[in-house]
Structures are given as C-alpha cells and as structure tokens.
Amino acid sequence: MLSAYAFEFSCGDPVYKPDLNENSNRAVPFSWPWQVSLQAKKGISYSHMCGGALIDPIWIVTAGKCVNEGMKYRVVLGKYDLTLTEGSEQYIEPVKMISHPMFNPKCINCGFDLALLKLSWPVVFTDKIRLTCLPGAGEQLPDNYTCVVTGWGKLNAKGPKPRKLQQALLPAVEHDLCSRSDWLGTNVMDTMICVGGYSKTACEGDPGSPLNCFGSDGRWYVNGVGSFTGSVPCNTARKPSVYTRMSAYNSWINDVSRFLSSK
Incomplete structure (x- = not known):
C-alpha cells in the first residue's frame, strides 16, 4: 500500500496547466510536475538516462530496463531544462530499486518492463513537484483515446x-x-x-x-x-x-x- 500521507495532496492536478495544442511539442515549464529525470553517475557527474513518474512521496515508477544494480543513480524532481540549475530541483538517491521479477532485460518485448524506486526520504511538495494518479486495476484505454x-x-x-x-x-x-x-x-x-x-x-x-x-x-x-x-x-x-x-x-x-x- 502506498504511503498514507500521499493523498494529503491531490494527485494529477498540476499548478501550471499543460498546453494541449497537438502542434506544440515543448511542454509548458513544470506542467507535468510528477515527471522525473533518472540520472546515472558517470565519472564525477550525473547524466539523464530515463524518465519516471512520482506516484507517492517516496516512490517513483520507471521502466525495468532503466535499472542496473551496478550503477549509482539519483532522481531529480522539479526539472524542466536539463542544462540549467533552475532552483526548483530536489535531488534524492534511491535506497531500493526493484524491477518486476518477471522482467527480462534481454527480451524487452516479453513484457513486465516496470520498476519501482524507493527514495531515501519523502519529497517536499511544491508548485513544481506533485504526484500523478494511478489508474484502477485492469483499466483499459478506449481505442483512439x-x-x-x-x-x-x-x-x-x-x-x-x-x-x-x-x-x-x-x-x-x-x-x-x-x-x-x-x-x-x-x-x-x-x-x-x-x-x-x-x-x-x-x-x-x-x-x-x-x-x-x-x-x-x-x-x-x-x-x-x-x-x-x-x-x-x-x-x-x-x-x-x-x-x-x-x-x-x-x-x-x-x-x-x-x-x-x-x-
């Protein structure tokens, strides 16, 4: 069960509303406040490797193929431009990285490409860092939705x-x-x-x-x-x-x- 205090803040409700014009590919800054950058350490610096989503104050969901036990990671929240220090960031290292037990990194299209990252401490919610909502069990999207x-x-x-x-x-x-x-x-x-x-x-x-x-x-x-x-x-x-x-x-x-x- 996800953290009880996760739901003190409404999930899926960004402060900065997205631009849903289908011709606009650049996101409105911080309009997807659950989007995280999963970064791997290479030498003395970190580089963006994968995305992820904040589903709880201490839990990130990402792809199974993004997790390698031999690498050191950090999760960056409150990020829009990867090349700038924007002042809204929170940098938190994961203490646990759990890929689905059925995931096979040598067969991505075999399914189960999912992983959970437990953060070292809970995020501090801001106008630029919020939770997304999880769909109901078994929910299917309609065609062309x-x-x-x-x-x-x-x-x-x-x-x-x-x-x-x-x-x-x-x-x-x-x-x-x-x-x-x-x-x-x-x-x-x-x-x-x-x-x-x-x-x-x-x-x-x-x-x-x-x-x-x-x-x-x-x-x-x-x-x-x-x-x-x-x-x-x-x-x-x-x-x-x-x-x-x-x-x-x-x-x-x-x-x-x-x-x-x-x-």
Whole structure:
C-alpha cells in the first residue's frame, strides 16, 4: 500500500496547466510536475538516462530496463531544462530499486518492463513537484483515446535529444488492432499500451517516462510507462510506441510498496 500521507495532496492536478495544442511539442515549464529525470553517475557527474513518474512521496515508477544494480543513480524532481540549475530541483538517491521479477532485460518485448524506486526520504511538495494518479486495476484505454507522452527523448527524427521537457499528444491503439500482423503482431501483449502509429509516434521517446491520460474526474493518470519503440524509423505507419500498462500491475505495485515501506 502506498504511503498514507500521499493523498494529503491531490494527485494529477498540476499548478501550471499543460498546453494541449497537438502542434506544440515543448511542454509548458513544470506542467507535468510528477515527471522525473533518472540520472546515472558517470565519472564525477550525473547524466539523464530515463524518465519516471512520482506516484507517492517516496516512490517513483520507471521502466525495468532503466535499472542496473551496478550503477549509482539519483532522481531529480522539479526539472524542466536539463542544462540549467533552475532552483526548483530536489535531488534524492534511491535506497531500493526493484524491477518486476518477471522482467527480462534481454527480451524487452516479453513484457513486465516496470520498476519501482524507493527514495531515501519523502519529497517536499511544491508548485513544481506533485504526484500523478494511478489508474484502477485492469483499466483499459478506449481505442483512439488521446493521451500525452512526456520526456526528454526525441519526439521527431531530426536533431539531438532536447534539453527541455517535450510532450506529444498521441492516441491509444486497442490491443486487438495493435497485435495484428500488419501492426506489431505478437510483439505486443495485453499488458502493454500502444500509442500512435496512425500518423506519428513518440520516436525514441524516453524509457520510463509516463503516458499521461486525462481522467473523467479531471485529474491526470499515469496509464503507461515508456517501454520500447522498435527498430523502425520514426512515425512509421502502424508501428506505434509501446508503454507498459500500469493498470495490469496494481497488485505488484501495492505489494512491493507495502512491504518495503514497513522497513
């Protein structure tokens, strides 16, 4: 069970509202306040490696492939421009990193690409650092339901990875369609969410970053966590980006957080 005090603050309710114009790929600064930068230490400095989402004052969700026990990490919250010190950051090292026990880093499309990071201490909530909401167990997105992918990965094929947080509005693709042979076929499981593929995708995206979907209650939910984009060029028709479906793992998330929060 996630921390009891997590819900003293409303999840999925950013102070700075996102720009949902589908032609605007640069996010409004701090409009996705649960987005984190997972950074790995290389030499004496840290570099952005993956995204993640704050689901509790001491818990981050990211992709399983983003976690390597042999590396030293820090989680950076309250971040927009990776090249600047913005004054809003909180830097916290994880004390536990738990990949799903069924995750196989040599077979990303086999599923279970999910990990939880327990922070050394609870975050301090600010106008730039907030929680996202978790979807209900088993929840499925309707076909063509538009969500927002965020991260510091490429959202188009040209140029270097961006320094400022990017976003893209992309429609979900129902599993029956995405698993057809002319789409992704057997490479996609029902514990995954396909997004894009009609006209554009998340390109390289940002592993571990959230798929943000607006709920009927007016709050944002992390319905997916960035998993893989395949080996095809960006924006190839019928080759969507793939996210781990969070609602397939509610029990595992609650079991891990309940057990480790008591330690």
